[in-house]
Amino acid sequence: MCQLLGMNCNTPTDVRFSFSGFAQRAGNTGDHTDGWGIAFFEDKGLRHFVDHDRAIDSPIAELIRHYPIKSQNVIAHIRKATQGLVSLQNCHPFVRELWGRHWVFAHNGDLKGFAPKLHAHFRPVGTTDSELAFCWIMQELWKSHAGVPSIEELTITLQELASRISPHGTFNFLLSNGEALWSHATTNLFYTERCHPFAAAQLADEDLTVDFSTETTPQDKVAVIVTAPLTKNETWTQFEKGVVNVFVDGRLYLGQSHSKS
Amino acid sequence: MCQLLGMNCNTPTDVRFSFSGFAQRAGNTGDHTDGWGIAFFEDKGLRHFVDHDRAIDSPIAELIRHYPIKSQNVIAHIRKATQGLVSLQNCHPFVRELWGRHWVFAHNGDLKGFAPKLHAHFRPVGTTDSELAFCWIMQELWKSHAGVPSIEELTITLQELASRISPHGTFNFLLSNGEALWSHATTNLFYTERCHPFAAAQLADEDLTVDFSTETTPQDKVAVIVTAPLTKNETWTQFEKGVVNVFVDGRLYLGQSHSKS
Numbered sequence: 267m268c269q270l271l272g273m274n275c276n277t278p279t280d281v282r283f284s285f286s287g288f289a290q291r292a293g294n295t296g297d298h299t300d301g302w303g304i305a306f307f308e309d310k311g312l313r314h315f316v317d318h319d320r321a322i323d324s325p326i327a328e329l330i331r332h333y334p335i336k337s338q339n340v341i342a343h344i345r346k347a348t349q350g351l352v353s354l355q356n357c358h359p360f361v362r363e364l365w366g367r368h369w370v371f372a373h374n375g376d377l378k379g380f381a382p383k384l385h386a387h388f389r390p391v392g393t394t395d396s397e398l399a400f401c402w403i404m405q406e407l408w409k410s411h412a413g414v415p416s417i418e419e420l421t422i423t424l425q426e427l428a429s430r431i432s433p434h435g436t437f438n439f440l441l442s443n444g445e446a447l448w449s450h451a452t453t454n455l456f457y458t459e460r461c462h463p464f465a466a467a468q469l470a471d472e473d474l475t476v477d478f479s480t481e482t483t484p485q486d487k488v489a490v491i492v493t494a495p496l497t498k499n500e501t502w503t504q505f506e507k508g509v510v511n512v513f514v515d516g517r518l519y520l521g522q523s524h525s526k527s
Numbered sequence: 528m529c530q531l532l533g534m535n536c537n538t539p540t541d542v543r544f545s546f547s548g549f550a551q552r553a554g555n556t557g558d559h560t561d562g563w564g565i566a567f568f569e570d571k572g573l574r575h576f577v578d579h580d581r582a583i584d585s586p587i588a589e590l591i592r593h594y595p596i597k598s599q600n601v602i603a604h605i606r607k608a609t610q611g612l613v614s615l616q617n618c619h620p621f622v623r624e625l626w627g628r629h630w631v632f633a634h635n636g637d638l639k640g641f642a643p644k645l646h647a648h649f650r651p652v653g654t655t656d657s658e659l660a661f662c663w664i665m666q667e668l669w670k671s672h673a674g675v676p677s678i679e680e681l682t683i684t685l686q687e688l689a690s691r692i693s694p695h696g697t698f699n700f701l702l703s704n705g706e707a708l709w710s711h712a713t714t715n716l717f718y719t720e721r722c723h724p725f726a727a728a729q730l731a732d733e734d735l736t737v738d739f740s741t742e743t744t745p746q747d748k749v750a751v752i753v754t755a756p757l758t759k760n761e762t763w764t765q766f767e768k769g770v771v772n773v774f775v776d777g778r779l780y781l782g783q784s785h786s787k788s
Contacts, residue, residue, distance in 0.1 A: 310652050311615025314575055325594045333586045354572025362624060366650035387648050387669065389627035391571050408648065 268358070268374045269298050270455065271342040272440040272491035274447035276515035278308070278336035279488055283467070283476045286331050287496045290471035291344055293322030298344035301357040304330060305370040306337035307444035312368045313337075316357035338515075339442040343372035355392035359440075360400050362388055364407065365414045367443045371400040374493055375436030375452065399437070403427050417446050417512055421520050424448055425510040432508060440491065447513045449491050449521075451505040458500045459517060460488040467497045487516025529619070529635045530559055531716065532603040533701040533752035535708035537776035539569070539597035540749055544728070544737045547592050548757045551732035552605055554583030559605035562618040565591060566631040567598035568705035573629045574598075577618035599776075600703040604633035616653035620701075621661050623649055625668065626675045628704045632661040635754055636697030636713065660698070664688050678707050678773055682781050685709055686771040693769060701752065708774045710752050710782075712766040719761045720778060721749040728758045748777025 271288045273281050285304065292298045302324065303316035313335060321327040321344050343358035350356040359372040373396035380395060386408055388401040403424070410423050424441070428450045431437050438455050441448040449455060460467075462485070464478035491513070495502035505511060511521025532549045534542050546565065553559045563585065564577035574596060582588040582605050604619035611617040620633040634657035641656060647669055649662035664685070671684050685702070689711045692698050699716050702709040710716060721728075723746070725739035752774070756763035766772060772782025 308579075308615045311577070311579075311618070313577060313615065316572070316574060318569075318572075325590065329586065329590050354569045354574065357572070361622075363650065363652060364648070366652055368652055387625070389624065391624060391627055391629060 267348065267376070267436070268343055268345045269296065269493040270372055270374045270438060270440050270491070272447050272449065273337070273340040274489045274513035274516055275338045276487045277485070278338055279486070280334040280336050281340045282331055282334060283469070283474070284490055284492070284496055285342060286474060287469035287471040288342060288344065288492065289321040289327055289331065293320045295471040296344070298346045300345040300347040300352045301354070302327065302342070302344040303357045303359050303372070304340065304342040305359045305361065306335050307339040307368070307442065308337055310367060310444055312361065312370065312444070314359070314361055314370070316354055318352055318354050318357060339444055339447050341370050341372050341440045341442055341447070348376045350392055350394035353392065356394050358396060360397050362400070362404050364404055367414060369404060369441065369443050371403070371439060371441050373399060374438040377431065377434040377437065380431060380434040399431055414443070417514060418520065421448065421510055421512045424450070428510050429508065438493070446519070447491070448510060449505060449513070450510045452507055454493050455491065455505045456493075456495050456502040457489055457491045457505065457518070458497075458502050460490070460500070461486070461516070468499050470496060470498050489513045489516050489518065528609065528637070528697070529604055529606045530557065530754040531633055531635045531699060531701050531752070533708050533710065534598070534601040535750045535774035535777055536599045537748045538746070539599055540747070541595035541597050542601045543592055543595060544730070544735070545751055545753070545757055546603060547735060548730035548732040549603060549605065549753065550582040550588050550592065554581045556732045557605070559607045561606045561608040561613045562615070563588065563603070563605040564618045564620050564633070565601065565603035566620045566622065567596050568600040568629070568703065569598055571628060571705055573622065573631070573705070575620070575622055575631070577615055579613055579615050579618060600705055600708050602631050602633050602701045602703055602708070609637045611653055611655035614653065617655050619657060621658050623661070623665050625665055628675060630665060630702065630704050632664070632700060632702050634660060635699040638692065638695040638698065641692060641695040660692055675704070678775060679781065682709065682771055682773045685711070689771050690769065699754070707780070708752070709771060710766065710774070711771045713768055715754050716752065716766045717754075717756050717763040718750055718752045718766065718779070719763050721751070721761070722747070722777070729760050731757060731759050750774045750777050750779065
């Protein structure tokens with residue numbers, strides 16, 4: 267299995283603290299050593315880094331840990347291969363363009379017997395079940411909408427599509443087009459929302475503490491989504507299984523909390 | 528205007544020497560300071576780095592100068608904005624997926640009155656004439672072939688497409704799908720082919736010399752393509768204007784030399 271990390275914010279924020287703890291799981295506190303990747307939106311632009319080395323000692327991961335790239339939507343992935351060889355083309359996150367926007371997708375899980383018909387123009391470059399699922403999702407989004415739909419409409423479509431893939435196995439994923447960050451879980455996926463008053467957070471995977479109150483303004487809002495909680499002293503909420511959630515401007519905007527309220 | 532750098536090899540080779548000299552033009556020996564980017568194929572996989580900072584002092588360019596990423600096809604670009612704002616989405620090279628392969632494109636020049644009809648599924652994310660031309664080329668390739676065509680067929684199609692865009696202005700470009708590297712020039716674009724016996728090469732833009740004979744085997748072949756010659760003591764050949772050339776395994780495979788021989 268793999269692990270996922272996502273961040274959605276209302277102001278461009280750097281992900282170094284969370285990524286630093288997450289990357290420990292690629293060799294130190296976990297065995298997700300079959301490549302990794304991270305994508306940062308900056309407006310409609312995208313920085314996309316993938317590596318077949320371990321995130322714990324990859325020179326590119328070292329850059330990410332020290333260079334404060336600020337973004338409102340980030341998706342990262344560390345891989346433990348289940349389907350598909352260890353190679354660059356099998357590293358998540360995957361990227362495609364649709365309607366003049368980049369779309370970024372990362373998956374944790376294993377799909378069995380998922381063999382959809384790809385009759386549009388999205389084709390996997392690598393050999394993972396994950397990229398195949400992403401291509402099918404992009405195809406179905408393209409068929410369902412004439413252009414970039416509203417976040418609400420897109421969430422409804424994604425809920426339908428996720429429900430069709432989920433019976434094939436574990437289907438935890440993160441998706442972003444730079445406007446919002448969608449998540450879906452069938453097993454383990456957690457989130458936390460950081461906002462004023464900010465406090466100090468202590469990583470679970472390494473001895474590192476950051477006092478967010480010195481790095482933020484009272485208006486900042488940051489949501490972090492991850493396969494297993496990253497910090498020891500924050501509240502992490504497990505996602506309800508089978509529900510597509512969407513984060514906008516650093517808060518859960520549509521999904522489980524809203525359906526319960 | 529911008530500047531282009533391409534490398535095509537018969538064995539995975541690192542581009543640090545050439546990139547180091549090229550990056551000097553983004554602040555030191557040139558004023559191409561409005562962002563930059565580089566893409567490296569590894570098999571079908573792709574590493575794609577873009578930055579809106581100057582390549583001369585960008586932390587990501589610093590990584591590229593020191594981390595020996597080995598690739599058979601590399602495309603790099605330093606930008607001086609003529610159309611489109613300075614932003615990440617306007618940095619070359621641009622990437623799209625077609626027929627299960629990544630395609631990478633970078634352009635040097637300025638197109639006037641080029642407003643093609645985009646009726647397929649490739650849309651620009653940014654606002655440059657370059658990305659628009661790339662989307663149109665991808666659309667026309669997709670319409671012309673049912674799957675990845677042979678290098679020969681693709682070269683014929685690209686020649687037709689380049690001839691339709693060129694009347695709109697300066698259209699120097701590099702394109703690769705990881706199998707080959709295509710180039711087209713309407714103004715300045717040069718290439719050199721390095722092969723056994725390798726010698727020392729001295730950069731034109733900084734005081735740096737590399738003795739390739741200590742880093743290569745007799746079988747290695749490397750072609751380097753660039754807007755203005757990178758070294759002082761190698762033979763650089765200017766491309767014939769209006770001809771699409773293709774490099775395979777480190778040698779000019781089809782194009783001007785062959786049409787003359």
